[in-house]
Amino acid sequence: MRWKSKFISRLNSQFKIGVVACALALGLTSCSRTAPEEEDTDEGYPLVGEVTAVDVASRTLEVAHEDIPGFMPAMTMKFLVSHGDVQNAVAGQKIRARLIRDEEGAFELIKIWPVDEDAAKDLKAYNLRLQNQTKALPSGRYYGEGDDAPDFGLLDQFGNALTSERLKGKPFILNFIFTRCPDPNMCPLSTSKMAQLQTRAAEKGYQVNFVSITLDPEFDTPGVLRQYAEAYGIDGENFFFATGSENAVRNLVASYGVTSIEKVDTIMHSLATALVDADGSIVKRSEKSAWTVDEFLEALVAKQAD
Numbered sequence: 001m002r003w004k005s006k007f008i009s010r011l012n013s014q015f016k017i018g019v020v021a022c023a024l025a026l027g028l029t030s031c032s033r034t035a036p037e038e039e040d041t042d043e044g045y046p047l048v049g050e051v052t053a054v055d056v057a058s059r060t061l062e063v064a065h066e067d068i069p070g071f072m073p074a075m076t077m078k079f080l081v082s083h084g085d086v087q088n089a090v091a092g093q094k095i096r097a098r099l100i101r102d103e104e105g106a107f108e109l110i111k112i113w114p115v116d117e118d119a120a121k122d123l124k125a126y127n128l129r130l131q132n133q134t135k136a137l138p139s140g141r142y143y144g145e146g147d148d149a150p151d152f153g154l155l156d157q158f159g160n161a162l163t164s165e166r167l168k169g170k171p172f173i174l175n176f177i178f179t180r181c182p183d184p185n186m187c188p189l190s191t192s193k194m195a196q197l198q199t200r201a202a203e204k205g206y207q208v209n210f211v212s213i214t215l216d217p218e219f220d221t222p223g224v225l226r227q228y229a230e231a232y233g234i235d236g237e238n239f240f241f242a243t244g245s246e247n248a249v250r251n252l253v254a255s256y257g258v259t260s261i262e263k264v265d266t267i268m269h270s271l272a273t274a275l276v277d278a279d280g281s282i283v284k285r286s287e288k289s290a291w292t293v294d295e296f297l298e299a300l301v302a303k304q305a306d
C-alpha cells in the first residue's frame with residue numbers, strides 16, 4: 001500500500017469514500033468511468049486550462065482554468081506543481097491535470113499532461129499501427145532479434161512527441177521501467193546502467209539514443225519522468241523517458257514480450273533491453289536484469305560504422 005495510500009491520504013474524506021466504494025465495487029481494480037484516452041482515476045478534480053505564467057523559483061503555475069463542476073467556477077489562479085512540471089510548463093500551453101489540496105490546504109496540480117489535438121492525432125496514427133502490429137503477433141510471440149521494432153507514438157520527459165520515426169537514423173537502446181519501482185535490483189538498477197551506458201557511449205563518440213518506456217503511464221507523466229531523469233543525472237539530449245496513452249504502452253510492452261501486472265502497491269514486471277539499429281530493426285535483446293554495460297557497448301560499436 002506504500003505509494004497508493006500516500007496519495008489517497010492527501011484527498012478530502014468525500015473523495016476517500018468514493019475511492020473506497022469504487023474499489024469495493026470493482027474488486028480492487030482501478031476505476032475507469034470514461035473513455036480510455038481520458039481515464040478518470042478519481043484522484044482530486046479534473047482540470048483543463050491554459051498556462052498563463054510560470055514561476056520556476058516558487059514552483060508555481062498561473063492557469064486560466066475552465067469550470068470545475070461542483071468545485072470551482074472558471075478562473076485564473078496559481079497552483080503549486082512539481083519541479084519537473086514547472087520546468088516543462090510554457091505560457092500559452094494548454095494542459096489537463098488533477099487538482100488536489102496539499103497537507104496545508106494549498107491548491108496543487110498533479111498528473112499534468114500537455115493538450116495538443118494535432119499532436120495527439122499524429123501519435124494516434126503511430127499507435128494504431130502499433131496496435132495492428134501487436135495483434136498480428138501469433139500468441140506467445142514477441143518482437144526479437146532480426147525483427148523490425150514496432151512503431152510507437154509517445155511523449156518524452158519534456159512533453160515533446162517521441163515517435164519511432166523520430167528515432168530513425170541512429171541506433172537506440174530501449175528498456176522498460178517505472179519511476180516508483182521499489183525493487184533496487186529492477187528499475188533503479190536498469191536506469192543506473194542505462195545512464196552509465198550513455199556516459200560510456202558519449203566518451204567513445206558513439207551516435208546513439210536511449211529510450212526508457214514507463215510501465216506506469218498513469219502516474220509517470222512527462223514532468224514525473226523529467227524529475228526522475230534528473231535525479232539520475234541523465235542528459236536529456238539523447239536519453240528519452242517515454243509515456244503516453246495506457247493502450248499504446250500496453251501494446252508496446254506486449255510486443256516486446258514484457259510481462260507487467262498491476263498490483264495494489266506495485267507493478268510486477270519482467271525486463272527487456274533491446275538495441276535497435278538505425279534502420280529500425282532489433283539487433284540485440286536481453287531479458288535478464290544482469291545485462292552488462294559492456295555487452296551493449298560492444299553490440300553498439302558494430303552499428304557505428306554503417
Ligand SMILES: [Cu+2]
Pocket residue numbers: 177178181182183186187188269
Ligand atoms: Cu521495476
